[in-house]
Amino acid sequence: MATDDKYDRQLRMWGPHGQKALAEASVCCVGSNAIATETLKNLVLPGVAHLTIVDEAVVESADLGQNFFVEMQDVGHSRAKAALKHLLELNPDVKGEAVQQSVTSLLEKDEGFFQQFTLIIAAQTPQRDAVALCELCHRYNKAFIHLRGVGFIGTIRLFAREHAVIETKNESDFGDLRLTEPFKELKSYAMSVDVSSSSMDEVKHAHVPYVVILLKALEQFRNNYNGRLPSTAEEKETFKQFILAMRRSDKEVNFDEALKHMFKAFKAYTIDSSVKAILDDAKSISGHEPNNTAFWIVAKAVAQFESACGRLPLSGTLPDMTADTDSFIKLQSIYRQRAEGDVAAVRASVSSFLSGTDGDSGAGTAVMGVINGMRDINETHHHHPTKIDDEYIQRFCKHAHSIALFRYRTLAEETKPDTAMKDNIRESYDEFTADETSSEVPWYLALAAWEVFREEKGYVAGAKTDHDHSDDTLAGDVEALKGCARRVCTALDLPADAVPDKYLQELVRYGGCELHTTASFLGGVASQEAVKLITKQWIPLQNTLIWNGLHSRGAVLEL
Amino acid sequence: MVGDGDVVMSDGADRHKHLCKVLYRKSPFADEDCFQPGEETRKYLQEECKVLVIGAGGLGCEILKDLALSGFRDIHVIDMDTIDITNLNRQFLFRSRDVGRPKADVAADFINRRCGHMGVNVTPHNCKIQDYAEDFYSQFNVIIAGLDNITARRWINSLLHTMVEFDEDENPDGSTIKPLLDGGTEGLKGQSRVIIPYMTSCFDCSLDSFPPQVNYPMCTIAETPRLPEHCIEYVLVVEWDKHFPNRKLNTDSPQDMKWIFDQAKERADTFGIRGVTYSLTMGVVKRIIPAVASTNALIAASLVNEALKISTYCGPVLNTYMMYMGNEGVYIHTFEYEKKDDCLVCSGTIRNLSMPAATSLQGLIDSLCADPSLKLQRPSITSDKAVVFMSSPLLRKDHEYKLPMTLRQLVDEGVLGENEVLIVTDPIIPSKLKIRIALT
Numbered sequence A: 001m002a003t004d005d006k007y008d009r010q011l012r013m014w015g016p017h018g019q020k021a022l023a024e025a026s027v028c029c030v031g032s033n034a035i036a037t038e039t040l041k042n043l044v045l046p047g048v049a050h051l052t053i054v055d056e057a058v059v060e061s062a063d064l065g066q067n068f069f070v071e072m073q074d075v076g077h078s079r080a081k082a083a084l085k086h087l088l089e090l091n092p093d094v095k096g097e098a099v100q101q102s103v104t105s106l107l108e109k110d111e112g113f114f115q116q117f118t119l120i121i122a123a124q125t126p127q128r129d130a131v132a133l134c135e136l137c138h139r140y141n142k143a144f145i146h147l148r149g150v151g152f153i154g155t156i157r158l159f160a161r162e163h164a165v166i167e168t169k170n171e172s173d174f175g176d177l178r179l180t181e182p183f184k185e186l187k188s189y190a191m192s193v194d195v196s197s198s199s200m201d202e203v204k205h206a207h208v209p210y211v212v213i214l215l216k217a218l219e220q221f222r223n224n225y226n227g228r229l230p231s232t233a234e235e236k237e238t239f240k241q242f243i244l245a246m247r248r249s250d251k252e253v254n255f256d257e258a259l260k261h262m263f264k265a266f267k268a269y270t271i272d273s274s275v276k277a278i279l280d281d282a283k284s285i286s287g288h289e290p291n292n293t294a295f296w297i298v299a300k301a302v303a304q305f306e307s308a309c310g311r312l313p314l315s316g317t318l319p320d321m322t323a324d325t326d327s328f329i330k331l332q333s334i335y336r337q338r339a340e341g342d343v344a345a346v347r348a349s350v351s352s353f354l355s356g357t358d359g360d361s362g363a364g365t366a367v368m369g370v371i372n373g374m375r376d377i378n379e380t381h382h383h384h385p386t387k388i389d390d391e392y393i394q395r396f397c398k399h400a401h402s403i404a405l406f407r408y409r410t411l412a413e414e415t416k417p418d419t420a421m422k423d424n425i426r427e428s429y430d431e432f433t434a435d436e437t438s439s440e441v442p443w444y445l446a447l448a449a450w451e452v453f454r455e456e457k458g459y460v461a462g463a464k465t466d467h468d469h470s471d472d473t474l475a476g477d478v479e480a481l482k483g484c485a486r487r488v489c490t491a492l493d494l495p496a497d498a499v500p501d502k503y504l505q506e507l508v509r510y511g512g513c514e515l516h517t518t519a520s521f522l523g524g525v526a527s528q529e530a531v532k533l534i535t536k537q538w539i540p541l542q543n544t545l546i547w548n549g550l551h552s553r554g555a556v557l558e559l
Numbered sequence B: 001m002v003g004d005g006d007v008v009m010s011d012g013a014d015r016h017k018h019l020c021k022v023l024y025r026k027s028p029f030a031d032e033d034c035f036q037p038g039e040e041t042r043k044y045l046q047e048e049c050k051v052l053v054i055g056a057g058g059l060g061c062e063i064l065k066d067l068a069l070s071g072f073r074d075i076h077v078i079d080m081d082t083i084d085i086t087n088l089n090r091q092f093l094f095r096s097r098d099v100g101r102p103k104a105d106v107a108a109d110f111i112n113r114r115c116g117h118m119g120v121n122v123t124p125h126n127c128k129i130q131d132y133a134e135d136f137y138s139q140f141n142v143i144i145a146g147l148d149n150i151t152a153r154r155w156i157n158s159l160l161h162t163m164v165e166f167d168e169d170e171n172p173d174g175s176t177i178k179p180l181l182d183g184g185t186e187g188l189k190g191q192s193r194v195i196i197p198y199m200t201s202c203f204d205c206s207l208d209s210f211p212p213q214v215n216y217p218m219c220t221i222a223e224t225p226r227l228p229e230h231c232i233e234y235v236l237v238v239e240w241d242k243h244f245p246n247r248k249l250n251t252d253s254p255q256d257m258k259w260i261f262d263q264a265k266e267r268a269d270t271f272g273i274r275g276v277t278y279s280l281t282m283g284v285v286k287r288i289i290p291a292v293a294s295t296n297a298l299i300a301a302s303l304v305n306e307a308l309k310i311s312t313y314c315g316p317v318l319n320t321y322m323m324y325m326g327n328e329g330v331y332i333h334t335f336e337y338e339k340k341d342d343c344l345v346c347s348g349t350i351r352n353l354s355m356p357a358a359t360s361l362q363g364l365i366d367s368l369c370a371d372p373s374l375k376l377q378r379p380s381i382t383s384d385k386a387v388v389f390m391s392s393p394l395l396r397k398d399h400e401y402k403l404p405m406t407l408r409q410l411v412d413e414g415v416l417g418e419n420e421v422l423i424v425t426d427p428i429i430p431s432k433l434k435i436r437i438a439l440t
């Protein structure tokens, strides 16, 4: 083997800093059922630091048929303990603890228990406890995932009071080339390349980077049009002719690239409105704010940079393009050096905030506390970081143009829907009435009714018996569930019969059964989302996924 | 008394309490004509249905677990690989002490240990899929592929198509149709699809949707390198052979990889290129695809979910393709992948090509290999009259003299007829391709 790092394949996705975040994360899972263990498996394997499983259940024979992390010998013993033991075997780096208690009693007796975790996962937790857990997560500023699966159907719901991402990894990234607002070094380099000179040899000419070609064409255009950018079709054509005039033959690939990327020279520099909103938020945050994380401190510094310069720090990366080695390296270093300069300015602001010399934060008296830039300081620790990892500042600046911030509704808020949420559901319902295959919202509504049924009747629809599967026996539950569905729909201002009967019949058919494939699918999605929440990379689910394993369809609903 | 038949039978229903709900109860979504809720269906699943899993890697380990916990008992797994340390972050049936052992053996052992009490028995096969023929594959009811390469997926897809028998009215014999459930993952993205030979689109129908392998042009890597990848690629394709003319690079050897890295670093330094690292060197040389446990888990689950429905009819079957994208929020797209009219494997049609009469035989062969919807590697061609070309190392010598000849010359010599249907075969797939060349 050419490497001894078992994490090699994932390090290529989230990098050493992502791995470090995982290796410092403590995850609590309420439940030790198949959904829970399937989720945890995919968090133990990549190496989270610590695992806590809360469940009072004991292993039953039925668990053996669908939960991989319990064995014959475990029947009759604590399921949390059995699951933990088998899960920890997967990765010696991970430590864990099993708490044989019900979440209901834990919530009553010791809700502070949940403060110690980075992320809390609730698997098959009944609505009432899930709502309470989510409220705690809101108070303690913890990420929360609620999972539910019955038969072939399931839902995944995310919550975070505030989740900030600097590495959104947007693949359709426009790039930060500053063609329309070239900084001094970039412009003077581009102008120094004499594309029209006959002394430039053929090979060299065919390897002038397209960035240089576009900058030169734009300079020429602006000289002719009072410094404007091309905007009308006619002007764009003129611009194109400027490029073609520089070209010597249609075999020059660099000129093809220039034509392909021409549109980048038409768009004036702008800062995305969502990024702007974050920076505006950051300006009003002082050193005394409870939610004073590394993110907000650097965001404030970047906001200051933006106020002064009218632009964000340069990302400093040059995409690959046809070029000879020297031109490419030269251009690359021009962008990089400028980016380093921008980082230095941001770093200086960060330092002055941290030392309290910026005049308004008053953070000079802050208590000790070092954060690595990836962990939120929660409100229970009212300290202020004295140092922010320089790599964090660099990453922030590099991705400043695509940072993102997410705030989620709590589960309690979901139970008292506001107009915006009702509109989202309505919209999805309208899609459903137009085309049954285009929306999974009936499953969301049916499951909401299913929760009401369980709350009111004290058992799960269709689960009164495990042995009698006749229609007659199940018909009563179907009728009762229809009643629940009518109330759910009416409360959401939908037609009372919005959920077709077959969805409710199907849920009754399941009788609360947990299929392994549904559990494993939900566990796969939930662990992907958990990794996003812990590493603060990629855009997480917003905020609910409805999985319909009958048709292998999934749909996102923002609740 | 683990594994005792009587214990299994008497206790079975209890362990499958969850599964039995969907097997014993009617569903408004299941096909009424096919689904028979009850004991019969459970018995079929547990006592008759035989499943083959191809690949015991990231997807394979998950698939085996999912099958064992979905009522399947007679499971076979085939994989030629041995366990590497970099598998351990997702291939959860393996431990560090298993490194170097055959994946199929270790995976089968683990599942049999954990699930044997339910009558589950996994049979391992440590070999290449191409080592087995029709008689092996025909014993299975469903085949699930969790592979990481296109070549193997093409091969099994093609073989399953050649196994279908048709009656005199050209209707396929249902018992010879073996559904193929195919999955793949890359990073946070993945897909699963259902292929029912001749009924749905097949793997080759989508062949041209796979991006071509990244190949840096030789002039770039030799003369105008810009990226660290260019430097690594240059050492790999030029310098290695120069320094070690008689030795093949062993990508699993730390010494070999270190040599590539050192040379690439040195080359990068002379050009002022930054970013050559050991990890990047490995990534480029071994064409590593990033992989995580979570994506494998959800794709494998979807495949086995379909296996359960397709075997018991307890729910509708995926029609035909599900794409999962976790890289920007969550996006799941499910759609019917269209059959391709002139698919080499499933269309049965003759592909009409028109070529200048002055094209050489070599030119014809090159164009068959370059066609993104064929992607052949070593085609052999026969006509009604004669063997046109044989690519196998033993026979190639006898036909090489024809390579420079033009198609016109070959017609004149009577090797092939103008507009004649030619049969093209290639070791890459068992299917036969029919082409007809119009000379222009």
Ligand SMILES: [Zn+2]
Binding pocket: B201, B202, B203, B204, B205, B206, B339, B340, B343, B344, B345, B346, B347
């Ligand atoms: Zn096809």
